[in-house]
Amino acid sequence: MQEVDFIWLNGKMVPWKEATTHFLTHSLHYGTAVFEGIRFYKTDKGPAIFRLGDHVKRLFESAKIVGMKNLPFTEEQVFDAIKLVVKENKLESGYIRPLFYYGYGKMGMDTIGAKIDLGIAAWPWGAYHGFEGVQNGISMKISSIVRHSKNSPFVHSKVSGSYYKSTFAKMDALDSGFDEAIMLDANGIVAECTGENLFLVKEGKLVTPGEKEILVGITRDSIMQLAKDEGIEVVESVIEKEQLNSADECFITGTAAEIVPVGSIEGKTLGSGKPGSITSKLQKAYSDLVHGKNEKRIKWLDFV
Ligand SMILES: Cc1ncc(COP(=O)(O)O)c(C=O)c1O
Numbered sequence: 001m002q003e004v005d006f007i008w009l010n011g012k013m014v015p016w017k018e019a020t021t022h023f024l025t026h027s028l029h030y031g032t033a034v035f036e037g038i039r040f041y042k043t044d045k046g047p048a049i050f051r052l053g054d055h056v057k058r059l060f061e062s063a064k065i066v067g068m069k070n071l072p073f074t075e076e077q078v079f080d081a082i083k084l085v086v087k088e089n090k091l092e093s094g095y096i097r098p099l100f101y102y103g104y105g106k107m108g109m110d111t112i113g114a115k116i117d118l119g120i121a122a123w124p125w126g127a128y129h130g131f132e133g134v135q136n137g138i139s140m141k142i143s144s145i146v147r148h149s150k151n152s153p154f155v156h157s158k159v160s161g162s163y164y165k166s167t168f169a170k171m172d173a174l175d176s177g178f179d180e181a182i183m184l185d186a187n188g189i190v191a192e193c194t195g196e197n198l199f200l201v202k203e204g205k206l207v208t209p210g211e212k213e214i215l216v217g218i219t220r221d222s223i224m225q226l227a228k229d230e231g232i233e234v235v236e237s238v239i240e241k242e243q244l245n246s247a248d249e250c251f252i253t254g255t256a257a258e259i260v261p262v263g264s265i266e267g268k269t270l271g272s273g274k275p276g277s278i279t280s281k282l283q284k285a286y287s288d289l290v291h292g293k294n295e296k297r298i299k300w301l302d303f304v
Contacts, residue, residue, distance in 0.1 A: 001123060004089040008081050008120040010072070013088055019119065026102035026114050031161020033101035034062035037195075037255045038082065040122070040304070042092045043292030048301035049086065049096070050255075050290050051218050052079060056098075058158070058218070063100055065157040068111075071100060073118055085122045086304045095125035095256065099160070128195075128256040129179060134283070137263025137275055138179035138252075140193075142241060145169040147183040147191035150212040158215065166194035180252065182244070182265070185213045190239040196254035199223065200239065200247035201278045207247075210236040219253040219286075222300070226285045229296070232278060249276030251283075259283045 007019035027033035036059045040049040056079050063071055073081070082096055098120040106114035127134050145165050148155040154162040165183075173181040173194075182198060185191045191213045192198055197220040200207045206227050208220065224234045244250065250262035250270055259282055261275035275283070288294050292301055 002125075004091065004123050006085070006088050008085045008118075010117055010119075011081075013084075019121070021117075022104035024107060025104050026106050026111065027160065028101075029107070030102075030109070031159070031164070032066070032068075032111065033099050033160040034059060034066060034068060035097060035099040035158050035160060036062075037158075038096040038098075039125075039255050039258075039290070040086055040091070040093060040096065041290045041292075043301070043303070045292060045303050047086055047092055047304045048290075048292055049082065049304065051222070051300050052082060052302040054218050055255075056082070059098060059100070062157040062159060065153050066159050068100060068102075068116065070116070071118075072116055078118070078120075081118075081120055082122075083302065083304050085120050089122055091122055091124060094123050096120065096122045101160075125256070127258070128254075129260045133179060133260055134258070135275075137261040137270075137273065139177075139267075140262055140265045141173040141176055141178035141181050142244075142266055143169040143172060143181035143183045145172070145181070145183060147185050147213060149186050155213060156215060170194040184241060188241060189213070190241060190244065193252050193254075196252035196257045196260070198239075198252050199250065200243070201249035201251075201276060202247055204278070205233040205235055206278070207235050207237050207239060209239055217253055217255075219255055219258070222289065223253050223259065223282055223286065225297075226282060226289065230281060230285060232282075245270065247271075249279045251275075251279045259286050 003016050006013040036055045038055045040047050056075050100118050102114040103117040169181040197217040227234050244265050245268050252260050261279045263273050
């Protein structure tokens with residue numbers, strides 16, 4: 001991780017190395033924090049944060065879903081603080097991590113009276129799946145770790161505790177020699193990856209799991225809208241595990257990962273094994289978009 005100058009903690013810019021927390025921080029023990037992952041990019045008009053308003057909205061929505069009440073900052077304050085973190089650290093491009101967490105002073109399962117803290121960090125972060133993955137595609141394992149059920153409140157919330165499933169599935173994939181994991185729901189239907197949504201290309205159309213059992217990704221939504229702009233039909237549908245290998249192309253989407261082609265699933269090569277034409281077209285459209293080269297969607301960028 002590349003260190004920068006400051007982390008924003010409860011309204012103050014704190015030197016990076018001093019932005020620490022007490023051992024008895026509630027969220028450290030019980031996974032009771034909610035967070036976001038946001039990217040910002042270098043453009044001709046300076047750094048631009050991608051869909052900042054939507055990310056801040058989802059952060060507050062996550063807090064609401066898990067019953068985190070009386071947040072000490074408003075959406076507007078968090079929006080402004082995120083811009084300030086990028087500005088004060090003089091960053092051109094990278095990743096932003098805001099996290100609301102129950103701080104020091106309360107232990108036990110209930111959170112009554114627990115103090116809520118907010119931290120916001122930003123740092124330079126290159127391709128999550130590496131340059132090689134983005135160019136040539138990654139290998140996927142179908143995980144035995146079941147994604148959250150649609151009846152779980154956590155499915156639509158970025159609550160830290162529930163990311164243990166993602167961490168476990170990711171490590172299991174890496175330990176087995178794969179790059180990433182595809183997670184199924186309790187009925188064996190394709191849900192999503194450890195930190196990404198999944199798309200198949202079948203006969204020129206995009207097919208992606210519906211919203212019920214996935215974290216509804218902001219990148220997913222962006223790709224769906226870009227696909228429509230390009231005249232590519234998008235279908236939200238149940239995807240059986242068996243359908244994965246008969247797809248013409250497959251790619252995954254997420255803020256950290258961006259758009260990454262899938263080269264093989266469980267060792268079976270998909271198509272030619274190289275990124276397909278629709279995947280490559282959407283990768284380029286997404287790159288243009290986030291770098292300020294799509295006038296139609298310029299409102300998705302907040303310039304710092
Ligand atoms: C489980 C999961 N699915 C999908 C995504 C993709 O969401 P987004 O595109 O909003 O980053 C993420 C990342 O936040 C995630 O953690």
